[in-house]
Amino acid sequence: MSEQESVRGSSARNRGGVQRVEGKLRASVEKGDYYEAHQMYRTLFFRYMSQAKHAEARELMYSGALLFFSYNQQNSAADLSMLVLEVLEKSETKVEDEILEHLAKLFSLMDQNSPERVAFVSRALKWSTGGSGKLGHPKLHQLLAVTLWKEQNYSESRYHFLHSSDGEGCAQMLVEFSASRGFRSEVDMFVAQAVLQFLCLKNKNSASVVFSTYTEKHPSIEKGPPFVQPLLNFIWFLLLAVDGGKLTVFTVLCEQYQPSLKRDPMYNEYLDRIGQLFFGVPPKQSPSYGGLLGNLLNSLMGSGEDDDAAEEAQEDSSPIELD
Numbered sequence: 001m002s003e004q005e006s007v008r009g010s011s012a013r014n015r016g017g018v019q020r021v022e023g024k025l026r027a028s029v030e031k032g033d034y035y036e037a038h039q040m041y042r043t044l045f046f047r048y049m050s051q052a053k054h055a056e057a058r059e060l061m062y063s064g065a066l067l068f069f070s071y072n073q074q075n076s077a078a079d080l081s082m083l084v085l086e087v088l089e090k091s092e093t094k095v096e097d098e099i100l101e102h103l104a105k106l107f108s109l110m111d112q113n114s115p116e117r118v119a120f121v122s123r124a125l126k127w128s129t130g131g132s133g134k135l136g137h138p139k140l141h142q143l144l145a146v147t148l149w150k151e152q153n154y155s156e157s158r159y160h161f162l163h164s165s166d167g168e169g170c171a172q173m174l175v176e177f178s179a180s181r182g183f184r185s186e187v188d189m190f191v192a193q194a195v196l197q198f199l200c201l202k203n204k205n206s207a208s209v210v211f212s213t214y215t216e217k218h219p220s221i222e223k224g225p226p227f228v229q230p231l232l233n234f235i236w237f238l239l240l241a242v243d244g245g246k247l248t249v250f251t252v253l254c255e256q257y258q259p260s261l262k263r264d265p266m267y268n269e270y271l272d273r274i275g276q277l278f279f280g281v282p283p284k285q286s287p288s289y290g291g292l293l294g295n296l297l298n299s300l301m302g303s304g305e306d307d308d309a310a311e312e313a314q315e316d317s318s319p320i321e322l323d
Contacts, residue, residue, distance in 0.1 A: 022063055029067055038068070038076040045083050054091035058084055062102055069109040078116035081106040085123050095130050095137055103128075104143035112151060135163050142166045149173045154181065162197050167209030170194060174210070175218050187220045188229040189264065195235050196270035199242065202277055208239055231260040238274075247279045 021044060028037035041064045048057035061083040068077035084106065093099065103124045110117040121144065125136030135141075145160035146169065154177040161170035171191070178190040191214040198207035215221050215232060222228055225236045234257040241249045254261065254271055261267045275281030 022060065025064065026067060029071060029073075034068070034071070034073050034076060037064075038073075038079070041076075041080055042083070049087070049090070054087050054093070058087040058091075058093075061087065062106070065106055066109070069106075074111050074114065075116075077106075078110060078114065078120065081110070081120055082116070082123070085120070085127060088127050092130075095128055097139060100128065100137060100140045100143060103140065104147060107144060108147040108150075112153070138164045142169065145169065145173070149176075152180075158194070162194070162201065165203070165206055167198070167203075167206035168213050170206070171210045171213035172217065174214055178218065179220075184220055187218055188227075188231040191215065191218075192231050192235050192267070193264070195239070196267065196274065199238075199277070200270055200273045204239075204242060204278075207242075211235055211239060230257060231263070233257075234260055242274070242278045245278060247275075247281065250275060250279045 025037050025040055028040065041061065045057055045061060048054075048060070061080045065077045065080040065084065068074075068080065084102070087093070088099065107117065107121055107124070110120065125140060128137035128140045129135075141160040141162075142164035145157045145164055145166070148154075148157035148160065149169075154173065157173055158170070158177070161173060164170070171194075174190045174194060178187050182190060191211055194214075195207045195211050198204075198210060215224060215227065221232070225233065227233050227236070234253065237253050238250075241253055254268075261271070272281070272284055276283055
């Protein structure tokens, strides 16, 4: 027998063993022996880990968490979900779409108000930085954003969309957010904020997509450009200016639209950063901000890119309220 055939045979036997164990554990849960089943899962987890059977451990904890969720055993399910993350961390598993989808599935089943959910998402995002993105893998952010959108948790959904590459999904969520929770006079502000924040995160493509999709699909925005709302015209011109990279155009544009930009005190802060990123404007000597504003600037405007400030902001808090 070749080495490859031997490995395949071993893998099949392991899978068969996991299935047999799952059957016994499922029977315990179905009988209502939740505590006993939970302890059996934990015992098997540590046994598999001591034998470096990482794939089996992860698979068993994932299926066990889903089983407990199906019986509304939130605490046991959340515990096994955290063990899924422990396997990923200790085995240094590479980021794959299927794993990210599993993590998002577990997140979606957790009680929306539980502290375990906050801890889970923070830890999952930190693990996913083994891929791309300092604040978490863009694909995981996108999956989390969609889940939160379905729960109508628009503010946190927006945060995760901003750290994804899904400008179209973000725009559709913002249309719903604006229509259900916003004032008609603020329809332009919902998308302006998103575009400016995407640009601060150096995501020019998503900034363009979120603007074009939002203005096309929002029922209260007449077809443009040009638009009835001056702020929308500013954003349209800004996106063109970013493509051109001419500082004089950017400067004149900001001066001409100051009345619109004064509607939100953060706009000029964002534009200072955009000027640095796309037009070669030197950084201003700014005061040291603390609290919410400081976290906002760190997260969205790249302050302290060489230290752990942004990472700590992500770990220590749920997504920042940007309203």
